[in-house]
Amino acid sequence: MNILLIGCGKMGGAMLRQWAKDAENSFTVADPVKHDLPAGVRHVSKPTSLSEAEFDVILIAIKPQMIADVLPDYVFALKPDGCFVSIAAGCSVATISGIVGDRAIVRVMPNMAAMVGLGVSGLYANDACTEQQQSDVTAWIGQTGTCVPVDSEDRIDRLTAISGSGPGYVFEILRSYVAAAMDIGFDEATARALVFDTITGTVETARQSDETLEDLRKSVTSKNGTTQAGLEQLMRDGQLDALLHDTVHAAYARAAELK
Ligand SMILES: NC(=O)C1=CN([C@@H]2O[C@H](COP(=O)(O)OP(=O)(O)OC[C@H]3O[C@@H](n4cnc5c(N)ncnc54)[C@H](OP(=O)(O)O)[C@@H]3O)[C@@H](O)[C@H]2O)C=CC1
Numbered sequence: 001m002n003i004l005l006i007g008c009g010k011m012g013g014a015m016l017r018q019w020a021k022d023a024e025n026s027f028t029v030a031d032p033v034k035h036d037l038p039a040g041v042r043h044v045s046k047p048t049s050l051s052e053a054e055f056d057v058i059l060i061a062i063k064p065q066m067i068a069d070v071l072p073d074y075v076f077a078l079k080p081d082g083c084f085v086s087i088a089a090g091c092s093v094a095t096i097s098g099i100v101g102d103r104a105i106v107r108v109m110p111n112m113a114a115m116v117g118l119g120v121s122g123l124y125a126n127d128a129c130t131e132q133q134q135s136d137v138t139a140w141i142g143q144t145g146t147c148v149p150v151d152s153e154d155r156i157d158r159l160t161a162i163s164g165s166g167p168g169y170v171f172e173i174l175r176s177y178v179a180a181a182m183d184i185g186f187d188e189a190t191a192r193a194l195v196f197d198t199i200t201g202t203v204e205t206a207r208q209s210d211e212t213l214e215d216l217r218k219s220v221t222s223k224n225g226t227t228q229a230g231l232e233q234l235m236r237d238g239q240l241d242a243l244l245h246d247t248v249h250a251a252y253a254r255a256a257e258l259k
């Protein structure tokens with residue numbers, strides 16, 4: 001496929017890093033600034049440098065608030081049977097088709113772990129998409145990690161609050177955990193190694209186990225032992241559950257505001 005990325009910042013750039021490893025598709029980036037692009041990727045700074053009906057896919061990877069201003073100038077560059085793919089949070093198919101007309105539109109919500117090929121993406125295709133377009137886009141997004149098709153836009157917004165924004169929550173939890181490890185006496189390098197390896201190992205243990213997460217937690221927690229003492233603080237007054245509940249609901253509510 002011949003693919004145009006409108007915007008190549010943190011998220012578009014992370015995905016492009018994976019895609020560029022595969023020679024299957026060719027990429028053009030339209031972005032006012034030429035970021036550090038992988039070899040073989042063409043850069044244009046303005047839409048007038050493009051030809052009519054050049055692309056099979058146009059990936060919208062700019063901020064949702066910019067789409068109404070920027071996207072109209074690029075519509076001509078998509079082939080008549082091409083497909084718009086948007087990774088913009090919240091921005092609905094209705095908003096995009098209000099700009100591009102009744103065209104094939106796919107909403108994808110990736111996450112930052114795409115940078116290392118371990119991303120999680122949700123994908124919703126509108127009725128104008130053919131089965132071939134859906135499977136082509138699903139396979140393409142799958143090059144950045146797992147790709148989960150969903151059957152409504154609302155699921156994309158809910159998924160945004162879990163996996164799209166998720167790396168932001170996890171980076172903050174990691175930061176705080178590393179800070180606590182340093183506070184108890186480890187240097188930063190050791191603190192990072194202890195925390196990262198504990199989290200990676202714990203996630204893999206949970207993934208490979210048939211036990212519930214609660215049972216796994218209990219398997220670590222000796223009666224009157226160290227873990228119980230720690231968990232009594234972490235879980236006090238149900239604050240952790242409340243905090244995570246409020247976190248994902250706030251992100252979901254924000255997606256609705258960005259429609
Ligand atoms: N960051 C993340 O983890 C995720 C982001 N997303 C979505 O991805 C989209 C991009 O977010 P993110 O990558 O974080 O943001 P960035 O600001 O890093 O990327 C946006 C890019 O668009 C460029 N840009 C600005 N104006 C134009 C223009 N007129 N034409 C073309 N490109 C332009 C920006 O350039 P400059 O910097 O010079 O202004 C920048 O390189 C958003 O819609 C967001 O909702 C989705 C999932 C996860």
Ligand SMILES: O=C(O)[C@@H]1CCC=N1
Binds near residue numbers: 089160164165
């Ligand atoms: O914060 C945002 O709006 C984007 C969408 C998901 C992650 N980053």
